[in-house]
Amino acid sequence: MKKYALFLGCMIPQRLPSAELATHKVFNSLGLEIAEMTGYTCCPDPILARLMDRKVALSMSARNLSIAEGQGLDVVVLCNGCYETLWEANEFMKRGETSREINELLAKVGRKYNGTINVRHVVEVLHEDVGIEAIKNQVKKPLGLKLAVHHGCHLFREENGRDIWRKPKQFEELVSATGAEVVRSDVDQLCCGFPTSHVDEEFSLKHNLLPKLERYQHIGVDGIVVVCPACNVQFESGQLALRRYSAKFSIPCLHLVELLALAFGAPSKELSLEFHRSPVSQLVARIG
Amino acid sequence: MMEEAEIVELLEKNIPDGLLSVVTPRVRKVSAEIAPDIIRKAAETLLCKGARLIIIAAVDAGLDIDLLYHFDLEGKVVVLRVKLGKEKPEIDTVADLTPTAEWAENEAAELCGVRFRDHPKPGHLVLSDKLPEGTFPLGKPFKSKLPDEIGPVAEAVITVGATAPISSLMKRRRVEAGLPPQPPASYSNESQLKEVHELIRQTNFSRQAGYDWKRKKLRGVKK
Known part of the structure; x- marks a missing residue:
């Protein structure tokens, strides 16, 4: 049984525990084992914390990686932002000078990171380590839904020379494996607006979120699938906030692992989807 | 004639407790950072050796006011740097020890808002007495160099090691959903959080951000 150290980050336990539950169910169904990362911290946040x-930033990331390395496990991440931060830190820690500098700091708290593990996005783990066929084999309830896939900006971060569409395509294929139809549109690659919301909420709502939601509504999607809790928060809280500007939307948004759990036949009640602030129950009702 | 190393030794011997750091950045210069409460002892130490106060420069650094007491000691410049938190920018006067300090302290007081305790002749030096109280031309906003938008994230990351700790309501809802009240994050384990705090201290970031470890908050006025 393949085992991973699960990095939950800050937002999933606080805003989207249903994705935490769904991850356990999906990994269990696929015969993957999860280990907790005791004492982990914020990755830290790819936009704000890394500017500080x-x-x-690097020492906190390296400390997180050292926890998984201590368990001899690769890290699996459910959030695009955490993925980018930890993946980049892992690359930096393979450079002699940076590794020495950061390990000097880690040594003061009794830790060391040797750079022996990998940081994997949940999309990579499911697509590469499990495989689309194995996913399809677990689908008990094929989802006859039209879904917009919001990849999220950080999912496009890739090693130099590699295809930046590698993970986004894997994400789309995983959604298709549930039996859902992936609906493409010209706003797919527009940022949801979460990062800019810290600086100018109105701008992020009107210039990022609104055009996306208008397009999705026009196409008539049943829901939006994300692989990042920050994007999820923006789509859900953002729909509520847009009411201030007389823009009303009612589009469900959920994380890929939740979609897979539903397709694998997990009862929606066991997933506690009520943590969502968008009408996910609407989507569940369509699945039946 | 005293050499730079002898001046360093003099300071280390006479003000061992409040001497935070001392360096010789170049020939004929010694620079020491001292705690505010030993300014008189430090000044006396130098004055007893025949030093002359050249100037006191005040610099508003956002969260603190830096006072730089420049002395000339046998042709060497000795700078005593004192950091005064802007929550209470007060320090003992040295004007009774060296008359040069009298107007220099008045200047720092009127331009940056430093209060010199027991100053023999408080009042404006060059600015009008009619200036509204609390107006300091060289004063800056009471904030760190961090952009305002980053402040709350910085505060949360330092305090609990996370941008979004678990609220008590969410703890209850997590339990109802069959999850532990908190994930195994550092904020759910005292010894782990202690380790994270030590790591952050080692990076010096908390000082730059102006984090007050006692109050568990960033210093300065929030937006």
């Missing part, structure tokens, strides 16, 4: 101070 390079040393503090």
Whole structure:
């Protein structure tokens, strides 16, 4: 049984525990084992925290990686932002000078990171380690839904020379494996607006979220699938916030692992989908 | 004639407790950072050796006011740097020890808002007495160099090691959903959080951000 260290990050336990539950159900169904990362911290946040101070950001990331390395496990991440931060930190920690500098700090709290593990997005793990056929074999309830796939900006981050569409395509194929139809549109690659919401909420709502939702509504999607809790928060809280500007939407948004859990036949009640602030129950009703 | 190393030794010997750091950045210069409460002892130490106060420069650094007491000691410049938190920018006067300090302290007071305790002749130096109280031309907003938008994230990351800790309502809802009240994050384990705090201290970030470890908050006025 393949085993991974699960990095939950900050937002999933606080805003989207249903994705935490769904991950356990999906991994269990696929014969994957999860280990907790005791004492982990924020990745830290790819936009804000990393602007604060390079040393503090890298040392916190390296400390997180050292926890998984201590268990001899690769890290699996459910969030695009956490993925980018930890993946980048892992690359930096393979460079002699940076590794020495950060390990000097880690040594002061009794830790060391040797750079022996990999950071994997849940999309990569499901697509590469499990495979589309194995996923399809687990689908008990094929989802006859029209779904918009919001990849999220950080999912496009890729090693130099590699295809930036590698993970986004894997994501789409995983959604298709549930029996859902992936509906493409010209706003797919527009940022949801979560990062800019910290600086200018109105701008992020009107110039990022609104055009996306208008397009999705026009196409008539049943829901939006994401692989990032920050995007999820923006789509859900953003729909509520847009009412201030007389823009009303009612489009469900959920994480890929939740979609897979539903397709694998997990009862929606066991997933506690009521944590969502968008009408996910609407989508569940369509699945039946 | 005293050499730079002898001046360093003099400071280390006479003000061992409040001497935070001392360096010789170049020939004929010694620079020491001292705690505010030993300014008189430090000044006396130098003055007893025949030093002359050249100037006191005040610099508003956002969260603190830096006071730089420049002395000339046998042709060497000795700078005593004192950091005064802007929550209470007060320090003992040295004007009774060296008359040069009298107007220099008045200048720092009127331009940056430093209060010099027991100053023999408080009042404006060059600015009008009619200036509204609390107006300091060289004063800056009471904030760190972090952009305002980053402040709350920085505070949360330092305090609990996370951008979004678990609220008590969410703890209850998690339990109802069959999850543990908190994930195994550092904020759910005291010894782990202690380790994270130590790591952050080692990076010096908390000082730059102006984090007050006692109050568990960033210093300065929030937006």
